[in-house]
Amino acid sequence: MEKFTPFESWVAVLPVDNIDTDQIIPARFLKTTSKEGLGDQLFYDWRYDAAGNPRPDFVLNRPPGNRAQVLLAGDNFGCGSSREHAPWALTQFGFRAVISTSFADIFKGNALKNALLPVVVPAEIHARLLQMLGADPLATVRVDLASQTLTLPDGTAVEFPVEGFAKTCLLEGVDELGFLLKHEAEIAAFEQACRAPVDTLSVKLDG
């Protein structure tokens, strides 16, 4: 995984609470067996009309949203389905961070595994940022993971929480599966010591 570096960006503003992963990437696009090509399907039903033409008023179809690396969304972003296609679609579109007042658990975990940073801010900061971007849609924010700071357009630095291990993985490009595989001996010892409740190969089912 590539190392996560600080960056400054425009912001795509989508101030809706509880944006679910079915909106981020509708289920009909999940029949693929690949991770590729999902960026074009991001927010498909909000982004395109019935004929498949981009809706000119949708935030990702006009500047600066179409080139933003940061998405500002409402509370509880990414709720619903566990589909990792959601962060795949967001990163393939070009997003590197999403700002919200909270994130759904599974989405947050999936995002961090795909170099998409969930930035949690207090409600009052969220409201202020929304206001600033309303006044100047071309204003930018800066995201610095190492110092865990989001810098607002007016220069205010806001600290955001990130779980320590996820932060290390992002900053140093650590491969989580590689990390897990290094614990082979401990996993084997655990398996020796603990009872196995079920053996899925133990019963040959008819049919």
Added chain:
Amino acid sequence: MSQPRTIIQKIWDAHVVTRPPGAPALLYIDLHLVHEVTSPQAFEGLRRRRLKVRRPDKTFGTCDHSTPTAPRELPIADPVARAQVEQFEKNCREFGIPFFGFRNPRQGIVHVIGPEHGLTQPGMTIVCGDSHTATHGAFGALAFGIGTSQVEHVLATQCLLQAPSQSFAVRVDGRLRPGVTAKDIILALIAKIGVGGGTGCVFEYTGAAIRALSMEERMTVCNMSIEGGARAGLIAPDDTTFEFLAGRPFAPKGEAWEEALAFWKTLPTDAGAAYDREVAIDASALEPMITYGTNPGMGIPISAPVPDPAEAPDAVERETRRKALAYMGIEPGKPLAGRPVNVVFIGSCTNSRMTDLRAAASLLKGRKVSPNVRVLVVPGSQSIKRQAEAEGLDRIFREAGAEWREAGCSMCIAMNGDQLAPGEYAVSTSNRNFEGRQGKGGRTFLASPLTAAASAVTGVVTDPRTLLG
């Protein structure tokens, strides 16, 4: 004396392999369920790294999501879905994972077939690349959904890097009144705490009303834990659990059963154990619930008026609710009862088991569905389908004018061709009413199988108590 612990803590403690410095714990997974939609990229990852599946004997697969519910003799018409199902079967064979393929007579929804075959047992850790994995929590298992990266992690190592969740006691006391079901309990909980209310938590459902539920009803409750934001939800095992499990293909037998039983009885939460959060619901006060908006938290008792977005506490939420009502094409201030519907869907990992089908059949028996409504009844597994047919339920559904289909996720996620047309309204026993969830532009009212069946008969949203004898 050791500190009193919740069942959540007990299962967690028993599965921590190691706590590496500076990293979350390695949590051992007892059972990993896989399906066709969230696994292909994980298997591809294994191939790229030249890894094997570490424990095929702790893994089980079934196809369900993009699987058609049309007669099984027919090929899968959608070439993309067909390729996905074929790739899934190929992956399972290549990596030595037991599975129920498209034409297997035991195929079904992943959260239905696990319990049905006794794969799901108390005290286990269970994961699946699906957010409704909490269903298995009904057996007193710690079961939760994971993304595809984590599917790959578990396939390769049987472990996850995982931080513990908070514990959230959901106490449901009292007694359900006639016409009110397990589905109404969980819809009422989500309406009360909101779709983000349980974020970071595992629910433990307790109380007399939960104890009184059958295993199938408990699965309905646990299934929708994620709709309240909780990644997992569970119910301590008791005699109801043990009776359900006894004799199932993968349940322990003989001496092993006695040993397992002794262990399972140690699982319930100790007296005096503390929870991080608690909420209480009085089952006696519940009415049939129905959702009016575009997330499962937008639910109301069926006789209550649709709330006015203007009453929302802040600007973003006001806008969110306005957007939801605009999408749904409904006005605030009036109840939903009496609104015409186009489709009724009875199925999904929430409500596709025998209890659900019997409930729906009890209302449809000797009645006809409204000529304006398409009614789909989709059993959760092929085994359930056969059992329902043995009981004659299929005839009741067919004679009423409903479609009796093969097993799968079907119109809950609308990936397999079963879907709403733009603008159509459905009363659905599934778990999500998100925009477009049941088909682009489709509009969903979530409710119980009884409410769905009652609405099928009248052609409008209907309180099932008006039709119960």
